[in-house]
Amino acid sequence: MTDLYTRHQAVLPDWLALYYEDPIEITHGEGRHVWDAKGNKYLDFFGGILTTMTAHALPEVTKAVSEQAGRIIHSSTLYLNRPMVELAERVAQLSGIPDARVFFTTSGTEANDTALLLATAYRRSNQILAMRNSYHGRSFSAVGITGNKGWSPTSLSPLQTLYVHGGVRTRGPYAGLDDAAFIEACVQDLRDLLGHVRPPAALIAEPIQGVGGFTAPPDGLYAAFREVLQEHGILWISDEVQTGWGRTGEHFWGWGAHAASGPPDMLTFAKGIGNGMSIGGVVARAEIMNSLDSNSISTFGGSPVTMAAGLANLGYLLEHDLQGNARRVGGLLIERLRAVAAQFGGVREVRGRGLMIGIELVKPGTDRAHPEGAAAVLEAAREEGLLIGKGGGHDTSVLRIAPPLSLTVAEAEEGASILERALRRAQ
Structure with missing residues (x-):
C-alpha cells in the first residue's frame, strides 16, 4: 500500500x-x-x-453493463442510441418539469456547466446568483459560482457571481430567527440585491448543500425565492447532484421541499443514478434546452454502457422503494x-x-x-x-x-x- x-x-x-x-x-x-x-x-x-x-x-446493474458492453460500448450522440432515449424518457417523466428535455453528460460538474451555458445563453446575461457555502463542481465555470473557499482555487471566472443568504440555517446573520422570519429576511436580502444589479440569468442552488456539510434552509425558502425570481424573469436551477433520486426520503428531488412554486426551470443530476458509472445530466424546459443556436454533441455523455447501467439502477430503485x-x-x-x-x-x-x-x-x-x-x-x-x-x-x-x-x-x-x-x- x-x-x-x-x-x-x-x-x-x-x-x-x-x-x-x-x-x-x-x-x-x-x-x-x-x-x-x-x-x-x-x-x-x-x-x-x-x-x-x-x-x-448490484447484480442487476453489473448484468446490464456486461450485456451492453458485449453488444457495443460506444457510438457518440451522432447516432440514435436506444438506451439513452429510454433513460431520458424516464428521467423527463420523473423530473416534474413540463415539456422536459434531457441532456446527458459524464459528471455533475459537466451537468452544472451545461446548465450555466443554457441559462446565460437563454437570458443573454453572464450574471449568476449562487448560495453562500455552495459547491457545484470542478470546472472553470463551476468553480466560479462555488461559494465555499476550500473548493474554489481561483477567483477568475467567465461569470459574474452574486452570493445569496439562506443555504445555512444555523449560522450567519439570520441564524437566531425562527423559520418564517429567516425566510423573510433572506427574501428581503434577495430583493435588495436585485435592486442594485442588472437581472441575472439564474439562481443555482443545492436544496441541501453537500460539500458544505449537509446544510439546508427551512422548507419553502426556494419557493419564496422563486416568486421574486419570476418577477425578473430569472431562472431557477436546482442542483440535485447529491439530493436526487430519493436520497432525502421525503422527496424524490430535493426541490420537493420547496414545491409551492412548482418545479425548477432546470435541474442537474449525476452521482447516484449510475451507481458508480459516469452519468450526469440536465433536465430543462424545451424552450430553454433548445435555445442554443449552434451545433453541439457529447462524445461520452449518454454512452450505451452507462445508460444501460442507469436504466437498471433506476428500475431497481423504484421497484424496491x-x-x-x-x-x-x-x-x-x-x-x-x-x-x-x-x-x-x-x-x-x-x-x-x-x-x-x-x-x-x-x-x-x-x-x-x-x-x-x-x-x-x-x-x-x-x-x-x-x-x-x-x-x-x-x-x-x-x-x-x-x-x-x-x-x-x-x-x-x-x-x-x-x-x-x-x-x-x-x-
Missing part, C-alpha cells in the same frame, strides 16, 4: 486529496460493504461520495445519532434528511469549527470498520454520512455504534 501511495504521489497532483493518514485502496464491494487491499472489511457510509446509490456490485427505505431507515439513524451526540460536548448539531446526514463538530465549550476533531473521528471510524466523509463551510468540521439507499436497520445500528466509539476515541 505504501508503494502504491508513493507512486500516486509521484504522478498525480498534490491537490488530489486522499482520506486517511495511511490511505486505503478499495478493491471490491458487495451490498453496503467494501474491502481494502489488506483484506479489511468496512461498512460503507459514504458510497464513493454519494455515488453508490443502491448497493455495491429505496426512497421509502431512505425515509424509514434514515429517520431511525438520525434519531440514534442524535442520542449518541447528546453524550459529547463537541457535537454542535446532527442534521439531515433520509440518508443524507451531517454531524457538525465544534471545539468543546465553544461554537468554533473543529476540523482536527473531524479528521480524528474519520480516522477512528475507519479503524473501527466504518467509512464516512467530511465537509463543511469555513472549516471541514462536519462528518458526512450517506450510505447506499438499501441500508438495513441492523447496518444503521452497527454504523451508529461505531460512530459512538469513534467519537469517544477522538474525544
